Amino acid sequence: MTSIDPALDLTISRVIKAPRAAVWSAWTDPSKFEKWWVPAPALCEFDAWDPQPGGAFRTLISESGGDFAPHIDGCFLAVDDGERIVFTNSLVEGWRPAPQLFMTAVITLSDHPHGTNYHAHVMHRNEEDRKMHEEYGFHDGWGTVIAQLAEFVEG
Numbered sequence: 001m002t003s004i005d006p007a008l009d010l011t012i013s014r015v016i017k018a019p020r021a022a023v024w025s026a027w028t029d030p031s032k033f034e035k036w037w038v039p040a041p042a043l044c045e046f047d048a049w050d051p052q053p054g055g056a057f058r059t060l061i062s063e064s065g066g067d068f069a070p071h072i073d074g075c076f077l078a079v080d081d082g083e084r085i086v087f088t089n090s091l092v093e094g095w096r097p098a099p100q101l102f103m104t105a106v107i108t109l110s111d112h113p114h115g116t117n118y119h120a121h122v123m124h125r126n127e128e129d130r131k132m133h134e135e136y137g138f139h140d141g142w143g144t145v146i147a148q149l150a151e152f153v154e155g
Helices: 020-028 127-135 138-154
Strands: 009-016 043-049 056-062 069-080 084-088 103-112 115-124
Touching: 009 127, 009 138, 020 103, 020 115, 020 138, 115 127, 115 138, 127 138
Parallel strands: none
Antiparallel strands: 009 115, 043 056, 056 069, 069 084, 084 103, 103 115
């Protein structure tokens, strides 16, 4: 696990009142993932999805219910069954360098007496990118998405 650098990283955590297997499935099954990944009322669909190291992580977003536009184009770096997912938009499928690098995210799941401890650690290449992500509403946006994930798997 990479240590947290407050100058470069943002984090958010939540206890989700559901078994870790349910949270993991919501992350790795694209038909489930697209139900909670973007803040409602926006819609998400996947363009390419291959949760394995080097596999595609490409999602589309529709913010107004109209046409879908690119959202994230990246790749999975690590997928440790039931425990950890690492993805980045600094690389795209097949480890190819991305034209617009921005962040790497480490999602960890662990057992909690009330369900699953969900932790997101998002690393940025410099302080300006971190600050921009925070000002764009990292905590509100990622908090909303995690709440939607919780609602999806707890329901």
